[in-house]
Amino acid sequence: MQRRSALKHVALAVGGLMNLPAWASGWTPESIGTSSLLSVTNDALLAEITETIIPETTTPGAKSLKVDQFVQRMIQDCYGEAAKNTLKQGLVLVDQVAQQAFSKPFVNGDPTQRLEVLTQMANSTDPTAKQFVNLVKGLTIQGFRNSEYYMVNQLKFNMAPGFYHGCVTLKS
Numbered sequence: 001m002q003r004r005s006a007l008k009h010v011a012l013a014v015g016g017l018m019n020l021p022a023w024a025s026g027w028t029p030e031s032i033g034t035s036s037l038l039s040v041t042n043d044a045l046l047a048e049i050t051e052t053i054i055p056e057t058t059t060p061g062a063k064s065l066k067v068d069q070f071v072q073r074m075i076q077d078c079y080g081e082a083a084k085n086t087l088k089q090g091l092v093l094v095d096q097v098a099q100q101a102f103s104k105p106f107v108n109g110d111p112t113q114r115l116e117v118l119t120q121m122a123n124s125t126d127p128t129a130k131q132f133v134n135l136v137k138g139l140t141i142q143g144f145r146n147s148e149y150y151m152v153n154q155l156k157f158n159m160a161p162g163f164y165h166g167c168v169t170l171k172s
Helices: 002-025 040-053 067-078 081-102 111-122 127-145 148-154
Strands: none
Touching: 040 067, 040 081, 040 111, 040 127, 067 081, 067 127, 081 111, 081 127, 111 127
């Protein structure tokens, strides 16, 4: 009786493992869905903030690698309510600090002004501003370093390292 049960479990596990690559290869950003954590304007603001942290140069920036979606997804799925509130309050603070410093919203500032706003928030005495900058900066770096571009082109990641070459002729 136990042998039959064990065989069923092994067969189920093997079948699941065989179907896993086909199932995972069908994943697309559209099939996974988007995060409903932020509004469209805050989503664009977060994209600009991540682009300020990792700008596009000869390599793609955070915005083109969609790191902002990674940040949203991580905060929505892996962090608690405190981090969600910090993100929402921090996005409001970013625009307030930009308005006070340069009399224009964060997204209308040039890259040096944007960097100055984030630096000012990181050095602020307001704990929400500091936590926001640290949270977004850490997740932006993590998202960039986990992107396919970085893994393949910078780290030279190879999904299956080492190859088997059978029947190789040897010199005597």
